[in-house]
Amino acid sequence: MALKATIYKASLQISDMDRNVYGDHALTIARHPSETDERMMIRVLAYALHVPADPRNGALELAKSLWDTEEPDLWQKDLTGQITHWIDVGQPDERRILKSSPRAERVTVISYTASTPVWWRGIESRITRTRNVAVWQIDPAQSQALAALAQRNMQLQVTVQDGTLWVSEGDRSVEIRPNRLNP
Secondary structure, three states, rough: OOOOOOOEEEEEEEEEEEOOOEEEEEEEEEEEEOOHHHHHHHHHHHHHOOOOOOOOOOOOOEEOOOOOOOOOOOEEOOOOEEEEEEEOOOOOOHHHHHHHHHHHEEEEEEEEEOHHHHHHHHHHHHHHHOOEEEEEEEOHHHHHHHOOOOOOOEEEEEEOOOEEEEEEOOOEEEEEEEEEEOO
């Protein structure tokens, strides 16, 4: 018998002063049985960092990457169905990144494990040649602290200023400083 996804609900209050994006967002997250709290929360963080200020050109959506290898973790499509932003979480192989690059206007990869430097050294020379791929690293201690905020029903406040994020849930808060790996 196949295991089913666990449903999480997140209410996000986003105040992104770097991009002038403010708003409340309700997310329903289908957590795959193989997915950790850490990975799920990095997907929520990716949503908060990349949600568009104006969804008239398409909304950012959680995709089915763990169920369908042809989809990213998150994506934004314009009203014609074209992918404007492809977002992967973790350490996808270079073929996946290079395949997604011509399919989308922008590609973002967010890695969060201690092995990120080794993974990045292995693909850096080929990925830095692409014009539309941004690769980011979240410190593993920060991503694990973020994972500790995971609950089935979350009320998260996300504040972004000067490249630093503060994610709060109740009286708990985590500071996250994403580090861009490619220029």
